[in-house]
Amino acid sequence: MRLREIVAVLEGHPPSVLPEGTEAVCEAGLTAILGSPPGRLSGRRALLEHAARRQAVLERLMACGTVLPALSGSGLTPAEAAAALAANGPRLRQELRRLAGRVQFQVLVQWDAGLAPTRTEPEETAEDLRLRFADRIAEALAGVAEQHVNLPLRDDLLANQALLLPQSRTDDLDRSLEQIDALWTEGLRIRQIGPSPPVSFASLTFRRVSSAAIRRARHRFGLEGPVDPIRLRALRRDLLLRAAEAERAEILAAADVLDLLTRCAASGGDLHLVRIWSEGQAVPADLEDAA
Incomplete structure (x- = not known):
């Protein structure tokens, strides 16, 4: 299936008229707006023109409600986008509520x-x-x-x-x-x-979670087999209480991966975890390391 670029996520149903060149994927009460992938952008002018087109789409979407923009280059197939919406629904809705109005x-x-x-x-x-x-x-x-x-x-x-x-x-x-x-x-x-839209304060990206990242997360929490959400929350709290400051980010990242598993255990496809970026932060670390 064709790869598309994630432009934004909205809450609720898609707008009745979409910006030209975009399509909508709906799942779990959320809508992802997808655009054509930019391909290889060579030169400053091409980059600026692509950014201007994306910005115009984002500003048109503001008439539909709160817009959670995506970083340029977040590419998924429509099926993957639907699965990512379902898997990351709680985190996406939390961010949409924070940005409302x-x-x-x-x-x-x-x-x-x-x-x-x-x-x-x-x-x-x-x-x-x-x-x-x-x-x-x-x-x-x-x-x-x-x-x-x-x-x-x-x-x-x-x-x-x-x-x-x-x-x-x-x-x-x-x-x-x-x-x-x-x-x-x-x-x-x-x-x-x-x-x-608040592109400098909250821009999302979806990253594929590799099998190696899942193994590391399971090892960190000492979990095998199905992940129970209640036990995961208790282990997360216990590990954070005992962890040194330098370990906290790793624990939280592993908990995010395992939390994703609790919602996608039967999906059978690749898992994609949402990360929220803001200006001054590094682009979220890639989870697509070697299997």
Whole structure:
């Protein structure tokens, strides 16, 4: 069966009209929106064009409710996508509830360094002014955002932030940007991008779980045969209480694999585990190691 790229997951039924070039797969009260795989993208222009097409699809889907976006390159067949929705339903619904009613904005504040001498205080350098304005801008944006991440800065930027906030607070963001503009109207240029789905705060990817990963997880918990969910939770709690900090991530990852087994014991196909990525984190480690 043909491979498709996961674009997003929604809760409930698919929209009556899908964005062009996409299809929907529904399972367990969830809908995966699938698009054509990008193939080999060579060069910056091709990458940017693909990203722009995906972003346009995500923004169209916002009319249907909360959108949990996917990292580019998450490819599954429609049958695998349906199985992955069923297997990872609790985790996906938890993330959709967390993001309900929330949107992402990106705010960039550019400054004209050549005009800095006209705004500096006595004994203040242009660098002092840059830091002072950057602090004021960060403070203003922090007042409206539930979460924020700092994105890469060019030399001419004082701020480049992705903000997660309730859709009901977009007017507060507008007022915050007015306050920033008032700092130095002639020397600052503000660009606002959004609203969009929270791609910088929660982007999913599905990774195949290899037989080796399952064996390691069973060994970590000392489990053979069918995995009982109640016993698994008790073992997880006990191991975490006794574990050193460096071991906790491995224990949690193994528990995720075994938890997946409790819901897919009779599926007979490959298992795919959802991972949620956010800006500043490494892309989740691949579970498709050697069998």
